[in-house]
Amino acid sequence: MLANRIKLIPPSPTLTINAKAKAMRAAGEDVISLAAGEPDFDTPEHVKEAAIKAIREGFNKYTAVGGIPELKEAIISFVQKEYNLKYSQEEVLVCCGGKQALYNLFQVILNPGDEVIIPAPYWVSYPPMVLLAGGKPVIVQTSEENGFKVTPESLEKAITPWTKAIILNSPSNPTGSVYTKEDLEGIGAILKDKNIWIVSDDVYHKILLKPELKWNCIANLDEEIKRKTFIVNALSKTYSLTGWRIGYLIGNKDVIKAATKLQSQSTSNPNSIAQRGALAALTGPQDFLEQWVAAFRKRATYLMDFFKKIPGIRCFEPEGAFYAFPNVSSFFNLKASDSVKLSEYLLEEAKVAVVPGIAFGKEGFIRISFATSLETIKKACERIKIALERLSR
Ligand SMILES: Cc1ncc(COP(=O)(O)O)c(C=O)c1O
Structure with missing residues (x-):
């Protein structure tokens, strides 16, 4: 059936x-x-107010599939400030949560049998998303002793001719571990001249539990790594907007174009009202x-x-x-x-x-x-x- x-x-x-x-x-x-x-x-009051205002103003219709330009611009500014990385609108897709960003991505980059390296413990949805896209999750176990982080050695061992992507999630759900710049340099050195996409799931990047800790994204290492990296982020955890379903995917513009096409034939645009709320969240007070x-x-x-x-x-x-x-x-x-x-x-x-x-x-x-x-x-x-x-x- x-x-x-x-x-x-x-x-x-x-x-x-x-x-x-x-x-x-x-x-x-x-x-x-x-x-x-x-x-x-x-959810912060000014974000709620922006959404209510959007409804009252009649912002209740379909929007551009990949998100309204103002929100894309706000995401680009946010990412420039947070990551110190520059992107253009055609490299950004606004999705229904970080989850759809990941789902869209795997649907458009994986062919049957393509492998995706997933360090364990992992967020519960990675393997099912890879499987649903016809891919093969390759689980690489990490240990408490290594702070639940994948080591360059274990990563290298897991790479095969079929490896299409690797997922990095820092801070991690479920362990709370955070990759340092040195950790990422080690991983970057292994991936450097390989044709492997890097998926950087950064949905918790603003929640750091040690004041002295600095958050790093692998895309910052150099231009080549940046070209291979997809940033996945969302407003869900940072702004307590989990039910509003706004997240985004940033990276290679051809892949973004394909993911936008997929979104046009599946969910269409993310909720118009939530997009206005997200705009207020990104551009409003952050205190x-x-x-x-x-x-x-x-x-x-x-x-x-x-x-x-x-x-x-x-x-x-x-x-x-x-x-x-x-x-x-x-x-x-x-x-x-x-x-x-x-x-x-x-x-x-x-x-x-x-x-x-x-x-x-x-x-x-x-x-x-x-x-x-x-x-x-x-x-x-x-x-x-x-x-x-x-x-x-
Ligand atoms: C690691 C990780 N990535 C992505 C997501 C998806 O977040 P969203 O609610 O924006 O779809 C979650 C949500 O729990 C998560 O923990």
Whole structure:
């Protein structure tokens, strides 16, 4: 009955946990979710006002498929300021979220059998998107010791004549690790004279948890690397606009033209009203972001202190985004033999929802989102502590 392509992609393990958490809440149970992938802060008022104004002004019709020129210009200025890189309008496509930017890209660059190198742990949607485009995800495992970053050596080993692209995601979902300039230079040296696209997923680039840290994009290394790189970014996480669905793809103009054509035959333009909101977000005041990041930092510090107090948990200190990815494998036993079972146990026993590491291609870990208030995190931590103690008894 169904097309083969949809059978290629597995059901998301996160859905099992989320569906269960929702059902428990509906049944009146006090479930805390640490599974959210979006900021808990509300959309800034001036962004909301710009969207309301757009509706009132009658900006309710189709727009240019690839986004309104004013928004493309605002994105170009933003990228020039943030990345110190120059692009033109024909190198930019505004999409329905960073997700569509990635989806469009893989659809237009992959032929059957083309390989895409994906360092694990990875964001859950990369492998399904590659599969749906007829490509083959090539998973390269990283380790806690290397800060969950792909090394030049492991990257080189994974490259074959069929390698078409590599995905880099910094800060990373789910680990919070951030590539330094030196890390990127090492990767750039391997990719330098190869015909491989680089996909730089930068959706968390404004959320850095260590003040001394500087964010870097591989496209900055040199002109050749820039030509091979696609920047994927979005307003979703930075401006708390997850539901508005505005993201963008920047890079080679022929690929952008093809992705725009694909978008013209699929979703058409991103929502007109959201585009006006996005324009206000990019061109308006940015000071709220500092407060949000300060709150994320406080929560990350609390969580790291908490993990240190629990024998058996080891956690890489997140440098960006709003996730912690603790190693919980020492708690695995007959009752909770893997990350899915442990997450289910925490949901049932502690009434706390977390995402199993295997959803991100890494067994032995769980992802804890701190995009929720410190009070809620503290309450959840107390519950987790008691449940884990009970499990190891
Ligand atoms: C690493 C990563 N890339 C891309 C996205 C997609 O973001 P958007 O909501 O803009 O589609 C997400 C969302 O969770 C993400 O975590």
